[in-house]
Amino acid sequence: MTATELGTGDQDVDDPLVDDVPGARSRLPRLLVSGALVTAAIVVALLVAMFWPSGDATATPGRDSVDAGFSRDMAVHHQQAVELSFIVRDRTDDEDVRRLAYDVINTQANQRGMLLGWLDGWDLPTYSQDPPMTWMGHGSMYEAHDGSLMPGMATNTQLDQLRETSGEQAEILYLQLLTVHHKGGVDMSEAAASNAETEQVRRLAKGMVEGQRSEMDLMADMLKERGATA
Numbered sequence: 001m002t003a004t005e006l007g008t009g010d011q012d013v014d015d016p017l018v019d020d021v022p023g024a025r026s027r028l029p030r031l032l033v034s035g036a037l038v039t040a041a042i043v044v045a046l047l048v049a050m051f052w053p054s055g056d057a058t059a060t061p062g063r064d065s066v067d068a069g070f071s072r073d074m075a076v077h078h079q080q081a082v083e084l085s086f087i088v089r090d091r092t093d094d095e096d097v098r099r100l101a102y103d104v105i106n107t108q109a110n111q112r113g114m115l116l117g118w119l120d121g122w123d124l125p126t127y128s129q130d131p132p133m134t135w136m137g138h139g140s141m142y143e144a145h146d147g148s149l150m151p152g153m154a155t156n157t158q159l160d161q162l163r164e165t166s167g168e169q170a171e172i173l174y175l176q177l178l179t180v181h182h183k184g185g186v187d188m189s190e191a192a193a194s195n196a197e198t199e200q201v202r203r204l205a206k207g208m209v210e211g212q213r214s215e216m217d218l219m220a221d222m223l224k225e226r227g228a229t230a
Contacts, residue, residue, distance in 0.1 A: 064134075066135050066136075070188065074115055075115045080153050082108050084174060088162065092174075100215070132144070152183055175226075176228070179216055182216050182219075190209055193209060
């Protein structure tokens with residue numbers, strides 16, 4: 001299964017960070033989307049400057065490197081977390097859940113932009129004919145099913161269930177799906193933090209591990225408040 005980017009629907013504002021999320025614009029007011037995109041573009045530029053060393057310190061990974069595989073797969077993985085978060089923002093009025101969803105949208109869309117930007121800078125494709133996670137040595141160990149391309153990713157059936165719920169039921173399902181999603185992301189990020197060739201990839205991957213573990217602790221508390229577990 002190729003780790004390709006998801007398709008887009010009819011949109012009214014041109015920007016790749018939101019184009020990749022199906023139906024995102026139909027669910028958000030124009031002003032909110034425009035403001036978020038301006039912020040995202042600024043943050044991506046700052047992060048690229050922060051994480052991309054200059055001069056001889058910058059290595060150029062190969063097509064089959066850990067760096068390239070992680071960048072391609074995590075871009076797809078992040079894309080679904082953004083989609084989950086856009087969905088739940090329409091399904092609940094709870095400010096804590098909406099705040100978490102907004103943080104996930106901004107953080108993971110920004111990181112996704114960095115990952116795809118690195119691939120472009122390395123003159124490498126954003127897709128591969130190899131199965132996802134081949135760079136981890138796990139390409140044949142996970143069988144993609146129902147839209148779940150990698151461990152932690154929700155299935156199409158689960159996404160549909162989230163779209164059909166509302167209120168506390170949507171909050172619980174979102175927190176459960178995102179917790180599992182983060183666990184899969186942490187496993188991938190730990191592998192990249194230990195094995196990537198380039199400093200910028202190792203540094204970003206380590207930051208992803210720390211950030212997603214922190215969010216998992218937060219979500220465990222939020223689930224407990226709702227009488228549920230991950």
